[in-house]
Amino acid sequence: MSTVAVIGASGLLGRALVRELGTCAGWRIVPTAYRRVQGDTVALDIRDAAAVAAFVERVRPDAIVLAAAERRPDVCQHDPAAARALNVDAVRTVASAARQCGAWVLSISTDYVFDGSAPPYRIDDPPAPLNAYGLSKLDGERALLQSNPFGCVLRLPLLYGPVLDWSESAVTSLVPAVVASQAAGARPAPMDAWATRYPTYTPDVAYVIRAMLEQHAKGQAVCGIAQWSGDEPMTKFDIAVRIARALSIDARLEAQTASADATPRPRDCHLDSSQLDALGIGRRTPFDVAIGEVLSAWPAPTPSS
Template identity: 75%
Template sequence: MFKVAVIGASGLLGRAVVRELAAETDWQVVQTAFRHAIPAQIALDVRDRQAVEAFVTREAPDAIVIAAAERRPDVCEHDPAAARALNVDAVRSMAQAARQRGAWVLSISTDYVFDGTTPPYRDDDPPNPLNAYGRSKLDGERALLDATDNALVLRLPLLYGPVVEWSESAVTILVPAVLASARAGAPAVAMDAWATRYPTFTPDVAVVIRALLARCADGNAVRGIVQWSGDEPMTKYEIAERLARALGVEARLAAQTAPADATPRPRDCHLASTRLEALGIGRRTPFDVAIGTVLGGFERRGSEARATTHTDQ
């Protein structure tokens, strides 16, 4: 039986991958989490090299998906050492342990390895990260590929999907501000209209990862670097507008046409997905359709939680 370890299964992308792999009844899926481990998950601090080695030796996976990372650029900028512990050192430890086992490793990286000046970017274009987050993820790519030749880097842009709290994604984190701006007498909320992003739906990424794992299981593992991206360009301001439409509110938004973030961010890092497309791998759900399911699902869960709380009282 093909055995897959999903590292960081409680996160935004990890949850989507686990849900997608549930359809593979001939596979065994092992999940790990750090802070939010549930009974189906194994608690694992990926920064602990000995714990990583013990986990891989004990579970003996055929493939490992590393979805655990420090993904917040501002946090990385303020504490680069902590970011590197997750984004570089932990990846290296996992890759070294996997090499001893002979396991294939897929590690998630980011469009922020590029400087955003000459999009679209192919997987073999020279990287030039502008901030600590991009530098840590680029170093993580190199650590992975230096540690084992049986590995794949999957670069992704801005992710969104089913969330347990709005702050899990840079897309859904805008929802409270959009709703607040729609209240009577509320001031307009400033939203970045300078940088172009390509929001990518985590269930679509999970489909990509499942296809890559299937190739590995069949003895045709993809190695090196690949990229996957949504194909709808939009600024944060435009994302907020579309959120407002999906929520059915009249939001008051002000477009910021110059960069205002304290941490430098690239202007347009559109990732070319040509290698995966050539393999026939990929799925893209239209943003308005996908965000509708995200918002609706969050509201349903909130209603159920409120009902449960009322009953318990």
């Protein structure tokens, strides 16, 4: 039986991965969380090097998936030191502890390591982040690969999936505004129509990670840098239109054709996923199907909420 530590198991991706691995025989899953600690989840602050070392020494995992991060670009821009503590220093800490016990370690990174000017991006294209978030994740990639050659960075784009609240994903965070826009007298909801995104379903990512863990278990671990992405390009305006259609509401939306973000963001960071595609381990659920599943899980807010 292989032991897998899922660090950040209470987050959007971590929960999907724990569910995916829980469907497979032969896996012992040890989930950790910083705040949402319940059931068999272990409390762990990955910024505490001593606590991380003690956890890894006690659990002796065969593999570690590091899904905890500061993922909010505006927060990173306003407090880069705090972001680096989680996205860089903690990655180095986990990678070093994994090396001590011989565990394969997978760390989640982002398409924001690129500037968005020349997509699609292959794994060996030179990074050029535009903001503090992208820079912290790039430095986190380097920290992992320098600390533990038996590890892998998995770059991912915009994620969405089953949520605990709408704000967990930049996709589902649009739901309240979309719903409110249908109210009598409401102004159209402004939606970004400048940046192209590739929303990627967390259960699909969990499936990919499970396949990568199976590669490791067979002695064929993917190391270095890997990338995975959905393949449907859309702006937030396009996403909002599809959300409205899935909810069967007559939303009033306004396309913003110029970037209105205070924190600079890349325009199109489409990730080339051919490396993992070639291994035959990918899965891409169509967006309309996946967002329908997410929205049907619990009621959308009312126009007055």
